[in-house]
Amino acid sequence: MSTRIGVVTFPGSLDDRDARRAVEIAGGEAVALWHADTDLGGVDAVVLPGGFSYGDYLRCGAIARFAPIMTPVIEAARDGLPVLGICNGFQVLCESHLLPGALVRNDRRKFVCRDQPLRIENAGTAWTSAYSAGQEIVIPIKNGEGGFVADEATLDRIEAGGQVVVRYAGDNPNGSYRDIAGICNEAGNVVGLMPHPEHAVEELCGPTTDGLGFFASLLRQFVPATSP
Structure with a gap:
């Protein structure tokens, strides 16, 4: 039975189809979730894709945080459901307080x-x-x-707790504090990052296939153990 990964579409999402394709290339079953849904449909994980949810009014991700679908996402994430927020999805996770810090103008x-x-x-x-x-x-x-910011105490805490998942190598493109490109919660099931791994999963359409590992990592957890 294939792993079912839900990909949420908000009004203004741009990369939801790309994320679903990345899930399928990695070997999972992509499940389309709508912002007005109130149930996750039994998916094994959730991806919040990039784009401009609700036109990025107020602050990026600030309105999407109150979409009906986010109530079960937040509850399930706190219970251990794997959730990946990409770009705008990262902003939504911060606005939802599933991840610390905030994203500000470059x-x-x-x-x-x-x-x-x-x-x-x-x-x-x-x-x-x-x-x-x-x-x-x-x-x-x-x-x-895309600039990740937080107060010094929060930055020190996430550094000490191993919650920095990805850093910018070389030039920092947006002024993110401590070159942080992505972080996770303390449990490690919720990850947010500004770069777009779904755009680097096949040689024809991406600079590399380096992004595929984010989706393949998730699928590894659902592979049945085999006896030696």
Whole structure:
């Protein structure tokens, strides 16, 4: 039986179809979830995709946080359901207080779109076990409000707790504090990152296939154990 990964579509989502395709390339079953749904339909994990949910009014992700679908997502995430937030999805996770910190306008005041070198810091989360700590990968970024910020005490806490999942390698594209590109919650089941792994899963359409590991990592958890 295949692993069912729900991908939420909000009004303004742009990368929901790309995320569903990435799930299927990795070997999972992509399940479309709608922002007005009130039930997750028994999925094994959830992806909150990139885009401009609700037009990014107020703050990025601030309205999406109150979408009906987010009530079961938040409850399930707190109970251990794996959740991945990509770009706008990362913003939604911060607005939902499933992850600490916030995402603000890029320090260069411009939308940044490019292939970005990254370094995996934590390979022990639900979404990064296919990588190794210290591994460098390249996947695209595309954001205007991608600067991760938090107070010093919060930054020190997530650093000490191993909650920094991915850092920008080389040039920091948006002024994120401590070059942080992605973080997780204390349990490691909820991960948010600004780069777009769903755009780096096949050679024809991406700079690399380095993003596939995020989806493959999740699927590994549902592979039945075999006897020696």
